Amino acid sequence: MKTEFTGIHHTAFATHDINLTVKFWRDLLGMRLVYAYGSPGYRQYFFLVSGNNRISFFEWHDVEPIRPRRHGDPVKGSFVFDHIAIGVPDKNALWDIMSRLDAAGFHCSDIIDHGCFLSIYSYDPNGIPIEFSCEVPGHDLFWNPVMKDLAATSDFLTEPNPVPGQWPKPEPVSEEERVIVPGEGKDFFPETPDRTNVSTPTSVAEGAMKVRDVMHRGVYTTTVNDTIRSVAETIANEKISGLPVVDENNRLVGVISEKDILKALLPGYTQFLEDPAQALDFHAMESSYGGVLQKSVGELMSPSVISIGIDAPVMKAAAQMDLHSFRRIPVVDQDCRLAGIISLSDIHHAIFMRELEDASDR
Known part of the structure; x- marks a missing residue:
């Protein structure tokens, strides 16, 4: 893997x-x-x-x-x-x-x-x-590595891709051995769901807009067991870039995006090792799309999700998106249940409309 x-x-x-x-x-x-x-x-x-x-x-x-x-x-x-x-x-x-x-x-x-x-x-x-x-x-350098080591004594040292067989094949860690031990600093942070990086609510200055006032509440979602085909259809029909992934309790467990789907078409290390020429066959990558559509959301989704609390300031949501180069992020309530979604355009529109209203009152 x-x-x-x-x-x-x-x-x-x-x-x-x-x-x-x-x-x-x-x-x-x-x-x-x-x-x-x-x-x-x-x-x-x-x-x-x-x-x-x-x-x-x-x-x-x-x-x-x-x-x-x-x-x-x-x-x-x-x-x-x-x-x-x-x-x-x-x-x-x-x-x-x-x-x-x-x-x-x-x-x-x-x-x-x-x-x-x-x-x-x-x-x-x-x-x-x-x-x-x-x-x-x-x-x-990813697509065109440059190897100019004049002291290299063999091609082994200047092979760009991992060379198989150099180390013993690992065995998966068994369920009973999967132990997480508390370490320095753990006591400073509250318990949060394993798969969600939630931006916790902070106090909002008087007059500042909250995420709940700007976000969209009607959100298309998917589950880990849905197919990528169903996600692709929703993305195409609704002209959106991705969907939040929720569990049976509507808790946010991941996100699936166009980027995640296209990434599945790209060659991995194994393909580079087995057949470098085929791994750079871009037509073959496109042709593999049919197989990707058969996969489940759980196989391709990103389980680490940046989200924002429903009572957070809208400008904090904008800062989160700027920091991570996102254009929209999910909104969650205190129990990490999906409450909506907010985008940069939502925030800009809300601030612009408020400025128009304030200007008319002046």
């Missing part, structure tokens, strides 16, 4: 001064501090890089800052980490970060052109080597 990675969940570094670290990553670079917990002798802080990708720091008072060394320089002896590279949209973002680092007194390199990406190099207050990189348009 192909493992679907969603990014680097978080990296964990160490600092002897969490105050200075917060000032650097949050106040200088602008990363939002999203989680901080601990007790004397054990503290950990998380900064949001993008989406759900985070960088974190333990505060250990006896740890010393790393002695600066140039990124990529070879070392002797025990060694684990060289540098962390953080992606940015374009070279204008690199110039912006460079100016902030220079103004704050942190060394920053010129922009270095690596062919398929551009980078600048610096260090945080702990001496951790940092790289900021943006892609160069026109170089797609």
Whole structure:
């Protein structure tokens, strides 16, 4: 089975001064501090890089800052980490970060052109080597990998796709062995359904519109046992991009979208390994659509769902959509039952109409 990675969940570094670290990553670079917990002798802080990708720091008072060394320089002896590279949209973002680092007194390199990406190099207050990189348009390494290792002694090292047979075949973890043990920080969060990432309601300033006032209540839904064909028909007929997936109690358990359906047509690692040429046959991908329609919703849906509470401010819903690059998200009540759906256009329309009404009263 192909493992679907969603990014680097978080990296964990160490600092002897969490105050200075917060000032650097949050106040200088602008990363939002999203989680901080601990007790004397054990503290950990998380900064949001993008989406759900985070960088974190333990505060250990006896740890010393790393002695600066140039990124990529070879070392002797025990060694684990060289540098962390953080992606940015374009070279204008690199110039912006460079100016902030220079103004704050942190060394920053010129922009270095690596062919398929551009980078600048610096260090945080702990001496951790940092790289900021943006892609160069026109170089797609997924479809066109570039292998130029002049020291490689065999084709094995420069094969882009996973090579089977290198490790023992794994056995599935049995039901009785599937144990989840409480860890640090669990007591700070309420119990929520396993499959739903719910944005909990917050207090709404007087006069601010709530999600319940703007959302659509009549929502087309599906269940895990429905077929993809039925979902595709609803999407086509109603001109929508996807459906919430609910259980028998109308609790939100997932979402199925056009993207999920089309993704099923694309080749996975196994297809690349067995027949790379066939895996790049785009006509064959289209032809496999009939088979995809026979699958169940449960096979293709995304079980990790971003939703918003019914009493949340509409601008919080807009912020959630902007953060995750969505145009609409499901709305749930206190029991995580589906209550409706809200889109960016719903929010913009509501704010625009309110402005018209306020203007006419002035």
